[in-house]
Amino acid sequence: MSASAPKAQTDLDGSCHCGDVQLTLPAEPEVATRCNCSVCRRLGAVWVYFERGAVTIAGHPESTQAYAWGEENLRFVRCARCGCTTHWEALPPTPDSRCGVHLNLVPPALQARVRVRRRDGADSWEFLD
Numbered sequence: 001m002s003a004s005a006p007k008a009q010t011d012l013d014g015s016c017h018c019g020d021v022q023l024t025l026p027a028e029p030e031v032a033t034r035c036n037c038s039v040c041r042r043l044g045a046v047w048v049y050f051e052r053g054a055v056t057i058a059g060h061p062e063s064t065q066a067y068a069w070g071e072e073n074l075r076f077v078r079c080a081r082c083g084c085t086t087h088w089e090a091l092p093p094t095p096d097s098r099c100g101v102h103l104n105l106v107p108p109a110l111q112a113r114v115r116v117r118r119r120d121g122a123d124s125w126e127f128l129d
């Protein structure tokens, strides 16, 4: 069990609040997406997208809970202990499938460098900016 809110080694390292789930982005993203679909708006998530196999995620699935619904072609994952949303992944999460990582888990210095775009996932699937 790691200490609370662990310090990131680099700006590409993120974690949930308690540290049970830790992840590393493969590269610094340029753009993130804030989506208004029925799930994302409730999670308050800001997503950056990568191939699932390119993102290192420790503590998943042993320390996580997941939520899928409907056709269950993806699941939203959160830390089972502190509840922070960490990512979503396709089902099944093959290495070349897409995943979304919650940008708010990485250090604020990196967040400040990433442009956040608003996507109308609830309706048109267009960007709103």
Ligand SMILES: [Zn+2]
Pocket: 016, 017, 018, 019, 020, 021, 079, 080, 081, 082, 083, 084
């Ligand atoms: Zn946690």
